[in-house]
Amino acid sequence: METLNAVLAVDLPNDPPWQDGQVREYLAETMPGERRISWVAEDDRLPEGESEIFAHVSMLLLGDIGVLEVSVRPALRRRGLGRQLVAVAARRAYLEGFSSIGVEAIGGTPAIAFYESLGFEREYVETRSVLTLSTVDWPALTEMAGGIAPGYRVEYHPGGPPETLLEAYAQAKLEAQDDDGDLDLAPRSSDPQRLRDSLDTLHRRGLKPYIVLATHDATGVVAGLTEVVVPAQHPERADQYDTIVVRSHRGYGIDRAIKARMLFELRSAEPGLREVQTWNAHDNESMLKVNAELGYQPDRDWYEYGADVAQLVQSLEAID
Secondary structure, X not given: OXXXXXXXXXXXXXXXXXXXXXXXXXXXXOXXXXXXXXXXXXXXXXOOOOXXXXXXXXXXXXXXXXXXXXXXXXXXXXXXXXXXXXXXXXXXXXXXXXXXXXXXXXXXXOHHHHHHHOOOEEEEEEEEEEEEHHHOOHHHHHHHHOOOOOOEEEEEEEOOOOHHHHHHHHHHHHHOHHHOOOOOOOOOOOOHHHHHHHHHHXXXXXXXXXXXXXXXXXXXXXXXXXXXXXXXXXOOEEEEEEEEEOHHHOOOOHHHHHHHHHHHHHHHHOOOOOEEEEEEEOOOHHHHHHHHHXXXXXXXXXXXXXXXXXXXXXXXXXXX
């Protein structure tokens, strides 16, 4: 946690620091069929029983890709620690038969030049926006929450959708699966059992989910949904996950209504919450417009990079 907060203080100084709540669970718990492997660089000069972590890398293995997260204390950057940790992870991915490695890098930080110098190629760009709840125009939000067309019902489900809606909920996510162009570093749960597993994993990791969805009265299908999680590790800032409106139900004010309703529910359920952060692709003009109307302010660009595992191992060994 100290290492993560040292990185945050330099790279994202406006982000809230992590608290000592379920940090181990956040780093260790995974979905069924996925594994996470971690390595740390420690100070070996300290007395036995004491420890200070200089750097940390974790690799989530899912499908045919390994997803990296690398943290190096700012005072120790540019000394080769990050490259050594990436090399260790890449070799492990290669030995386990994985074909590619992906990683997220935050715009305006040394991570961009670091990954590009190792041969990672930029695959996808999205913008993070942050909403400060103290600045929300709540009367205007009331109008947005009630602006959905007749024939739809908006429902709030803290903890996740009820069992009776799981199949319809998963179907809505499945229909939206092909709308993104990203690397799938965090694949959607688009079948009922995977959705159950996903909700269970969120809870075990210390992430409290909140769901608002819109159902179509005539058919009972889930026409739109929005998901927010409040992490135990930084409970002052929530993370927006998916917001989806099924194609055949677009144009009826569902996106504004469900996101506005979500903010009202969060204000009531999480009185200590101060901000909500969300990520959107640059070409997702409709959602960017909705977020702007809600009061979100663009903050940083985030980049997804990918590399062929065999080529990455070869290039890192050449550097060594």
